[in-house]
Amino acid sequence: MDDSAQFREAMSRLGAAVTVLTTDGPAGRHGMTASAVCSVTDAPPTLLVCVNRANRSHAAFTRNRTLCVNVLGEHHRALSGRFASAGATDRFEGETWAARKTGAPVLSGAVTAFDCRIGRIEAVGTHSVFFCDVEEVILSCGETTGLIWFGRGFHDLRAPA
Numbered sequence: 622m623d624d625s626a627q628f629r630e631a632m633s634r635l636g637a638a639v640t641v642l643t644t645d646g647p648a649g650r651h652g653m654t655a656s657a658v659c660s661v662t663d664a665p666p667t668l669l670v671c672v673n674r675a676n677r678s679h680a681a682f683t684r685n686r687t688l689c690v691n692v693l694g695e696h697h698r699a700l701s702g703r704f705a706s707a708g709a710t711d712r713f714e715g716e717t718w719a720a721r722k723t724g725a726p727v728l729s730g731a732v733t734a735f736d737c738r739i740g741r742i743e744a745v746g747t748h749s750v751f752f753c754d755v756e757e758v759i760l761s762c763g764e765t766t767g768l769i770w771f772g773r774g775f776h777d778l779r780a781p782a
């Protein structure tokens with residue numbers, strides 16, 4: 622196994638929450654599935670998000686500078702597949718989306734969502750690292766179940782009773 626294959630294999634064992642990143646603005650509405658999302662600090666609330674520059678959404682994020690991190694629940698497996706598949710015609714169809722502070726689409730029923738503006742952007746290898754200033758946090762009022770990507774597959778996660 623070469624170094625990058627070994628790295629990818631190791632990363633498949635690092636479980637991560639599944640999100641759909643969305644944007645809207647002058648470059649139009651786009652969205653994609655992502656698990657490379659991480660907290661940087663809560664003062665000021667900041668996330669980092671890693672997006673492959675080969676992805677079609679990449680140009681839209683850099684032009685719009687808006688990005689909503691929609692955290693998915695167990696009932697969003699199909700949605701997650703659609704936002705990761707190049708073949709899907711309209712990824713947004715069949716769900717309810719609302720614009721809040723930045724105008725990036727917020728998914729109704731997301732476990733939680735972070736409505737952000739993209740600040741600093743760093744290029745590292747194949748990816749851009751977006752440092753995202755959180756303008757608003759939207760917490761789901763319903764039951765919270767998580768969706769985790771681990772071992773190259775989806776797994777449900779329930780909060781302790």
Ligand SMILES: Cc1cc2nc3c(=O)[nH]c(=O)nc-3n(C[C@H](O)[C@H](O)[C@H](O)COP(=O)(O)O)c2cc1C
Nearest residue numbers: 653654655656657671672673676677678705706770
């Ligand atoms: C569970 C999962 C997690 C993913 N995480 C990321 C990620 O963090 N960053 C990324 O660039 N692509 C990630 N992808 C791949 C993109 O979702 C995929 O390449 C998508 O088709 C890109 O869409 P676009 O080309 O329309 O932007 C992930 C895919 C899956 C299934």
